[in-house]
Structure formats: structure tokens, C-alpha cells
Amino acid sequence: MNARRSGSNTLTAYLFLAPALLGLFFLTIFPIFGVAGISLTNWSGLEKPALIGLGNYTEIFTSDFYFARSVVATLYFALGAVISGIIYSFCIALMLNRRIPARGFWRSVFFIPYVVPAIGTAVVWSWLYEANFGLINYVLHLVGIPKVQWLQSTTFAVPSLVAMTVWGMGSMIVIFLAGLQNVPRAYLEAVDIDGGNTWHKFRHITVPLMSPVIFYNFLMSMISNLQVFVPAYALTRGEPSGRTLFMVFLMYREGFIHNSFGYASALSLIFFIFIAALTAVIFATSRTWMFYEGE
Amino acid sequence: MNRQNTTSTIIISVVITVLGLAVLFPFFWMVRSSFMSNIEIYKYPPLLLPTNWKLENYPYTLSVFPSLRYMLNTLTITLPSVVGVLLTSTLAAYSFARLDFPLKRLWFVLVIGSMLMPGAVTIIPIFVAWTFLGLSNGYTALIVPAFLGGGAVNIFLCRQFLMTIPRDLDEAAIIDGAGHVRILFQILSPLIKPVLISIGLFTFILYWNDLLGPLIYISRNEQNTISQALANFRSGFGTDWKAIMAACTMAVTPPVILYFIGQKYFIEGIVLSGLKA
Numbered sequence: 004m005n006a007r008r009s010g011s012n013t014l015t016a017y018l019f020l021a022p023a024l025l026g027l028f029f030l031t032i033f034p035i036f037g038v039a040g041i042s043l044t045n046w047s048g049l050e051k052p053a054l055i056g057l058g059n060y061t062e063i064f065t066s067d068f069y070f071a072r073s074v075v076a077t078l079y080f081a082l083g084a085v086i087s088g089i090i091y092s093f094c095i096a097l098m099l100n101r102r103i104p105a106r107g108f109w110r111s112v113f114f115i116p117y118v119v120p121a122i123g124t125a126v127v128w129s130w131l132y133e134a135n136f137g138l139i140n141y142v143l144h145l146v147g148i149p150k151v152q153w154l155q156s157t158t159f160a161v162p163s164l165v166a167m168t169v170w171g172m173g174s175m176i177v178i179f180l181a182g183l184q185n186v187p188r189a190y191l192e193a194v195d196i197d198g199g200n201t202w203h204k205f206r207h208i209t210v211p212l213m214s215p216v217i218f219y220n221f222l223m224s225m226i227s228n229l230q231v232f233v234p235a236y237a238l239t240r241g242e243p244s245g246r247t248l249f250m251v252f253l254m255y256r257e258g259f260i261h262n263s264f265g266y267a268s269a270l271s272l273i274f275f276i277f278i279a280a281l282t283a284v285i286f287a288t289s290r291t292w293m294f295y296e297g298e
Numbered sequence: 299m300n301r302q303n304t305t306s307t308i309i310i311s312v313v314i315t316v317l318g319l320a321v322l323f324p325f326f327w328m329v330r331s332s333f334m335s336n337i338e339i340y341k342y343p344p345l346l347l348p349t350n351w352k353l354e355n356y357p358y359t360l361s362v363f364p365s366l367r368y369m370l371n372t373l374t375i376t377l378p379s380v381v382g383v384l385l386t387s388t389l390a391a392y393s394f395a396r397l398d399f400p401l402k403r404l405w406f407v408l409v410i411g412s413m414l415m416p417g418a419v420t421i422i423p424i425f426v427a428w429t430f431l432g433l434s435n436g437y438t439a440l441i442v443p444a445f446l447g448g449g450a451v452n453i454f455l456c457r458q459f460l461m462t463i464p465r466d467l468d469e470a471a472i473i474d475g476a477g478h479v480r481i482l483f484q485i486l487s488p489l490i491k492p493v494l495i496s497i498g499l500f501t502f503i504l505y506w507n508d509l510l511g512p513l514i515y516i517s518r519n520e521q522n523t524i525s526q527a528l529a530n531f532r533s534g535f536g537t538d539w540k541a542i543m544a545a546c547t548m549a550v551t552p553p554v555i556l557y558f559i560g561q562k563y564f565i566e567g568i569v570l571s572g573l574k575a
Contacts, residue, residue: 015478016399023390023409023453026446030424031412037423048429095317103311111561112318115325118557118564120507122525123550126532126542127328136340138327170321177565178572219572222414230418232510237529251418251510258422259514268422275419282414 042269047262059269072245073253081228083165088172096179114173121233128167129238160246164234182216214293250274331543339539359544372523376505379444383501387448391456392482413450439515452497459490496567499560524549
């Protein structure tokens with residue numbers, strides 16, 4: 004078969020694309036309709052489902068005490084993790100961008116938590132957080148701070164999980180560092196010539212040039228952190244009193260532990276609309292603070 | 299000016315060293331605890347190192363937590379998935395990078411746009427579909443999706459790379475009578491090997507570390523993946539911390555080894571997905 008004939012090109016293109024298009028339809032588009040359909044039923048996964056209209060939605064919005072808790076917990080966690088993650092990663096990247104000894108080694112070190120199973124690190128962190136024997140409380144005790152029930156406290160449960168998550172965000176450091184290395188030296192020197200200081204360089208050169216990278220990291224880590232699951236499943240089970248009842252964990256619990264597929268689907272669809280709206284807002288506002296070279 | 303620079307470099311080196319050691323600390327704590335007796339683990343104030351290293355914790359842990367079995371199970375899912383992702387994402391990327399066909403723009407936007415789709419939303423209908431096919435309990439449901447395009451990010455990365463390779467190479471191959479399959483797999487694939495290695499490594503890590511998927515599709519303990527088994531082990535053996543820590547150490551080791559072997563590709567892969575996208 005000769006690749007030049009354009010009729011066969013179309014056929015080849017669609018053959019090559021077939022797996023991806025099957026994936027698009029069967030893993031994304033149809034399931035969205037599926038989720039909407041199942042959400043209108045009281046399906047338990049076992050008996051024949053009955054249509055109950057918007058019953059699940061009425062229940063979620065009027066009588067489900069956990070739903071509101073879950074939305075708050077998820078937003079709190081995701082915003083906390085993304086904002087502190089970006090600040091943490093950007094600071095480390097700025098420091099690693101200097102000519103310091105063993106720079107490559109440290110870059111690798113910060114990346115390691117990202118490659119290991121989240122459950123493994125969650126387990127270790129849970130021991131560090133442990134109230135009576137954990138190391139964190141011991142260190143705090145040494146400087147005179149009383150014991151904190153990290154994962155059991157309504158105040159500290161989410162911040163504790165955020166800290167653990169930020170620790171695992173080594174990938175962001177690597178992306179920021181690569182972005183920083185693309186900032187042209189000439190621009191920074193121009194600030195020197197104009198008598199500007201380090202802050203001026205940071206504020207007027209580095210941040211604007213990095214804004215597309217920051218935007219990408221913000222968006223992608225927002226989407227992934229809104230879907231947080233492992234810490235809630237492994238460490239807190241949604242406790243204390245729903246403070247860590249993240250949306251995906253709630254969906255999992257309703258769907259696969261309580262076997263309420265209908266109810267869990269309604270939650271999924273609300274979650275989807277919620278993330279889509281948030282993504283739209285992030286895109287819409289990005290115009291105001293993002294800088295594209297050449298624009 | 300110069301002295302000021304040296305001082306700030308020293309300060310930054312110290313800060314980075316302290317933070318870097320802090321990042322490594324949980325791993326140290328995990329390994330150190332895996333060689334202690336439970337009595338030592340519960341010592342307060344905590345001991346920095348075991349007084350005598352209990353190597354026998356590992357054979358003991360293996361007897362209650364068959365990690366090799368779980369790792370083998372995980373590989374049974376992970377390896378075919380890596381193949382599926384590499385194969386189907388390069389095929390799609392080739393279509394988008396090299397071929398012209400009707401509706402190309404539409405499919406491109408939809409496929410790449412699905413990157414923004416939160417995977418958790420579609421868990422239930424996909425599970426329901428597998429149930430109808432009678433395949434909701436086993437590895438099939440976890441492996442097959444990898445053969446369906448291999449993920450938007452991977453397709454996009456591959457395409458970006460293929461676009462940088464001059465078309466002259468394909469033209470020459472076409473004149474020699476090569477078809478698209480040969481152009482892609484014999485001529486272009488070797489040229490984008492770095493990005494393929496990155497994708498393969500990341501897919502491996504992603505599947506190795508996955509927890510939610512196995513929780514939904516694997517119910518029998520002897521079929522558990524390592525992450526899943528570890529999660530169950532922790533809730534089942536709640537207080538036997540020496541065994542939990544040893545199990546953790548065993549679960550964490552393979553990705554870390556893989557990372558050190560393929561470090562360059564991990565870093566490049568992350569940089570590419572972050573900067574090109």
C-alpha cells in the first residue's frame with residue numbers, strides 16, 4: 004500500500020485513530036450520558052431500577068447533611084493543596100535555579116515522593132501524625148507546643164492532608180524549574196542595567212514569563228486535587244464528622260459500599276458540573292493575569 | 299555584588315539541603331521503623347534508629363502479607379497497560395501529526411479536550427457497562443482502557459514530538475514504497491524514543507500506584523494489587539506497625555528503583571507535559 008494516495012489516507016487515519024475514538028466515546032462521552040441517566044433512578048445495582056425523576060437531586064440538596072460537608076471539604080482541600088503546592092514548588096524551583104552544589108541531585112530528591120504509591124506515603128504520614136507516639140507531636144512538644152490530634156481534629160484534619168499532598172508535588176517543581184531555565188538571561192540583565200533589584204526581576208520578568216506555566220499547573224492540579232481519594236480512603240474515612248469527606252470518596256462510598264448507584268451518579272453529575280464550571284471560570288479569568296509572549 | 303552573591307548561594311544551599319532532607323525524612327522513618335520491634339516503634343520519645351535491627355521483620359511480613367504475589371498481580375495489569383498506552387497513543391498521534399482527513403480538527407479538539415475530563419465522574423456508568431459484559435470482577439476492566447487511546451496527554455505529547463520531525467523522512471520512505479505502519483514504527487518511533495520511554499515509565503507508575511481502580515474491580519484478596527493490599531493490610535493489621543512499615547517499604551521500593559534507572563526520562567517527561575501543553 005502506497006501512503007501517498009489520499010483516499011487510503013482517510014481510511015488509515017481513521018484506523019489509527021480508532022482506539023482513541025472508541026476511548027473518547029466509551030470512556031468519556033457515553034458515560035456522561037450514562038451518569039445522567041442512572042442518576043434519575045434508584046438503582047442499587049442488584050434489583051431492577053425504577054425511575055424516580057429528580058428524587059436523588061432533591062435528596063442531595065435538601066436532606067443530605069453530608070453533601071454540603073463534602074463540597075466544603077473538597078474545595079477547602081483542593082484550594083489549599085493547589086495554592087500551597089504552587090507556592091512551595093515555585094519557591095523550591097527558584098532556589099534550585101541558582102548555581103548551588105548538587106542541584107541535579109536535590110531536584111531528584113524533591114521528585115521522589117511523586118513516583119511512589121500514594122497509599123504507601125499516606126501510611127507513613129499517618130504514623131508521623133499519630134497523636135501520642137508520632138514524631139510531629141514529639142518535635143512540637145520539644146518547643147513547648149501541646150499535643151494535637153492531627154487527623155482527628157476538625158481544625159487540623161484537612162491541613163494535615165494538604166501538607167502531605169504538597170510534599171508529593173515534586174512534579175510541579177520540575178516543571179517550574181524547566182520554565183525558569185527558559186527565562187532569557189538578557190531580560191534579567193536588562194533589569195540590572197536599569198537599576199532594578201531581585202524583586203523587580205521576579206515581579207516584572209520571571210512571573211509574567213512563567214504565567215502560562217503557572218496557569219497550566221494551577222488548572223491541572225486543581226482538576227486532580229478536586230478528585231482526591233486516597234487520603235480519605237486510607238487515613239480518615241471522611242472523619243472527623245465529614246470534615247474530610249471528599250466528593251470522590253463520598254461517591255465511592257455511596258456507589259460501591261452502600262450500593263446506591265442512582266444516588267452516587269447524581270453526586271457524580273453534580274461534581275462534573277461543578278468542576279466544569281470551575282474550569283470555565285479559571286479559563287475566563289486567566290486572560291486578566293496571563294501573559295503570552297508576542298501578544 | 300559578588301560577595302553578596304556568594305552569601306546568598308550559601309544560604310540557599312543550606313535551605314535546600316534542609317528541605318531536601320525533610321522531604322526524604324518520611325522514607326527514612328518508614329525504613330527505620332520496618333526494622334524495629336513494635337515496642338521500639340511505640341517508644342516515646344521516639345528512637346532515631348533501632349537498637350538492634352530486626353531483619354526477621356521481613357520474612358515475618360512476607361508470611362502475613364505476600365507482597366510478591368501482590369506485585370505480580372500488579373504487573374499483570376501494569377505491563378499490558380503500558381503496551382496499550384504506547385501503541386494506541388502513537389497511532390492516534392501519527393494520525394493527527396501526519397495525515398489529513400475529514401473532521402480532523404473536531405476529533406483533535408474532542409480527544410485533547412478530554413484531558414480536562416475528571417475521570418472520577420464516569421466511574422459508575424463504566425462499572426455498570428463492565429457488569430453487563432460480565433467483566434466487572436477482574437483485570438480486564440482495568441487493562442482494556444489503556445488500549446483505547448492511552449490518554450489525551452500522551453497522544454498530545456507524541457503528536458508534538460512527531461510534528462518536530464521533518465516530513466522529508468516520510469516522503470523518502472513513501473518513495474521507497476513504505477506504508478504508514480512502517481513509517482510510524484520503523485522510521486519515526488525510533489526518533490521519538492525519549493518521549494516514548496517517558497510515557498511508558500509514567501504509565502507504569504500510574505498503574506502501579508492506582509488504588510481506586512483495583513478497589514472497584516478486584517474483590518478477591520489473592521488478586522489484589524500492591525496498593526490495594528497495602529490499604530487493606532493497614533486497616534486489618536491496624537497496630538502491627540513493624541509489619542505495616544515493612545509492607546510499605548516493599549511497595550515503595552520498585553517505583554523508586556525504576557525512578558533512579560529512568561530518572562532522565564521522568565524529568566524530561568514531566569517537563570514536556572508541563573511546558574508543551
